[in-house]
Amino acid sequence: MKQEKSMLSDTSLPLTDQQNSKESVKGSGEFILISTPIGNLSDFSLRAKQTLEEADILLCEDTRVTAKLLAAYGISIRMESVHEHNELQRTTQIISMLQQGKIIALVSDAGTPLLSDPGYRLTKAIIEANIPLTAIPGANAALTALTLSGLPPHPYMFVGFPPPKSQARQNGFTTLKAAERAGLKATLIWHEAPHRLVDMLKDLALIFGNDRSAAVARELTKKFEEVQRNTLHELIEHFTNTPPRGEITVLLGPPPDRDEITxxxxxxxxxxxxxxxxxxxxxxxxxxxxxxxxxxxxxxxxxxxxxx
Structure with missing residues (x-):
């Protein structure tokens, strides 16, 4: 308990002290990865808000999306767009600004930056340039879905988005199935677009079997949040009859203890x-x-x- 109290006191500095701490590192520049809400704007943290109020530049995927979040919290900051098509070209310029002492933050449209979103190549270059780097944690769709799925929470593997074409999906799933044969036993997690969900579930059933336990989480943190937990066969039937909408996360439970083929x-x-x-x-x-x-x-x- 003493350790918990000391940790709490370290993170509960008065705002003036936090600002002084920020000013002390500003001369060397700093890059900050900031998590944003995945649907419910109330999930934006106080620390994230304070950091954006003190930063010089905010890098984001789509300025129109991020502008809504900033408006909701009354934050005024210079925004610049960094996405998969210009990330490499912008890297040298951004590192130069950081070396000049700028405090630059990065957000994705929703959730934790870099996970299925742009920013990894830029962040890696910043690390290699030995520029101070930190992250402000927050919402994450994959982990939120995992905690609600009823499937084993660890170990887990986040795979990102599967390929859009069926044959490529099947090839990727086959590789994972082979890994299971070699001993992998983890809950697997993907994001997927609603119009491809049923086809993805069918490919999962083809490779992993109709009776494999799975879950589909939809519209997490929003008004119409839903988590369907069932076998792949039952999930295919459900979403065939009830076409899904919104942001979707798919989870596949680990293989049973004995996975013998009959x-x-x-x-x-x-x-x-x-x-x-x-x-x-x-x-x-x-x-x-x-x-x-x-x-x-x-x-x-x-x-x-x-x-x-």
């Missing part, structure tokens, strides 16, 4: 793959996913295709 499992995955792929491609995909010899899987795929 003949029924093999047939089920092959039949699903054969709906859209040739016998050769279906056999190759499923063989990689379930870690069986391609020759055996190909023979079974031939038999199933003849019985259609």
């Amino acid at each position: 003949e029924d499992d093999l047939d089920q995955q092959l039949q699903t793959a054969l709906q859209t792929l040739s016998v050769k491609d279906a056999a190759s995909l499923v063989a990689t996913a379930i870690h069986l010899p391609k020759k055996i899987v190909y023979q079974r795929a031939l038999e199933l295709s003849k019985n259609k």
Whole structure:
């Protein structure tokens, strides 16, 4: 308890002391990653607000989006756009401003910067330039969804956005399935666009099996927040009948303790793959996913295709 109290006192300095501390480092410049709300504007922290009021420049993905947050909190600061298309070109200029003593903050449109958002290459360059760097934590959709999912919270792996095309998605999922065969046992987390959700769930079911436990979190922290927890099969049925809207996070539970492949499992995955792929491609995909010899899987795929 004594340690907790001392930590609290360190982070509860009067505002004047915080300002003096900020002024003491301003001569050397500082880069600050600031988390922003993922939907509910009230989730913006007091420390984040104070930091933006003292910073010289705010880098953001879309100035129109960030302007709404600044207006809600009465913050006036010079904004500049940094996104995936200009991040590399802006890096040298931004480092120069930091070396001149500027305090520069970076936000993404929503949530924690760098996670599925621009800024990593810039941040890495700033670290290599030995410029002071810190972060102000806050909202994060992936971790919020994980805590609400009912799936094991650790270990977990955040994978970002899956590829938009089905074949590329399946290839990525197959790699993860192979990692599970090698011992990976973690809850997997992705973000996804609503119009691609059902197709993504179908690809997950193809590679990981219809009965795998999963969850879909939607509109987190907002009025219509929803978390659907079920098997992949049931989630596909639900979102096929009820098209999703809003920001979406998909979570896949870890494999069961015993993940042995039965003949029924093999047939089920092959039949699903054969709906859209040739016998050769279906056999190759499923063989990689379930870690069986391609020759055996190909023979079974031939038999199933003849019985259609």
